[in-house]
Amino acid sequence: xxxxxxxxxxxxxSLIGSDKIEGAAVYRSNGxxxxxxxxxxxxxxTGKVAYAVMSFGGFMGIGEDYYPVPWSLxxxxxxxxxxxxxxxxxxxxxxPKYTSPQTWDWKGRGYTVDDYYRVPPYWTT
Numbered sequence: 209x210x211x212x213x214x215x216x217x218x219x220x221x222s223l224i225g226s227d228k229i230e231g232a233a234v235y236r237s238n239g240x241x242x243x244x245x246x247x248x249x250x251x252x253x254t255g256k257v258a259y260a261v262m263s264f265g266g267f268m269g270i271g272e273d274y275y276p277v278p279w280s281l282x283x284x285x286x287x288x289x290x291x292x293x294x295x296x297x298x299x300x301x302x303x304p305k306y307t308s309p310q311t312w313d314w315k316g317r318g319y320t321v322d323d324y325y326r327v328p329p330y331w332t333t
Contacts, residue, residue, distance in 0.1 A: 233290035234262055234282070242300070245291065246274055251331065258330040259321060260291075262300075274306045278327045295325070 232245045243264030251258050257279040263272045277293065277300070285292040293300075303324050322329045 229260075233288065234260075235285065235288045235290055235292050237292055237294055239288060241290075242293070242297065243275075248279075249276070254331065256330055274308075275300055275303055276306075276321050277303070278322060278325050278330065280327055280330070280333065281325060299325075 226248055229245055229248050233241050234243050234245060235241050243262045245260045246263040247261040248257055249259040249261065250256065259276045260279055260282055262275045262277055264275070277295075281295065282291040282293050284290075304321050
């Protein structure tokens with residue numbers, strides 16, 4: 209697939225580089241920004257995107273919390289030029305979180321993120 213001149217060098221009409229996703233804004237359906245994508249977690253064996261780790265809170269990166277959410281809950285919305293998620297603030301804040309990237313614990317399948325958000329595990333879809 210050819211890269212089109214109107215797109216960035218790491219993009220096609222159906223593919224996007226990870227550098228464009230990390231740092232992207234996340235919005236509610238009403239257009240209110242709730243955070244940014246800090247990291248994308250990809251299954252090494254299958255290449256499937258499993259989770260987006262969202263960051264929000266804090267000031268200028270200090271005091272941020274990191275919330276992994278199933279990738280399947282995010283939808284790119286060109287109107288916002290960012291990703292849209294349809295979960296409440298209470299649900300997000302009550303979900304699994306970490307206070308720093310050093311405390312992220314990704315010990316394989318069966319992790320509670322999928323259970324918490326009541327979605328099928330990424331490796332089954």
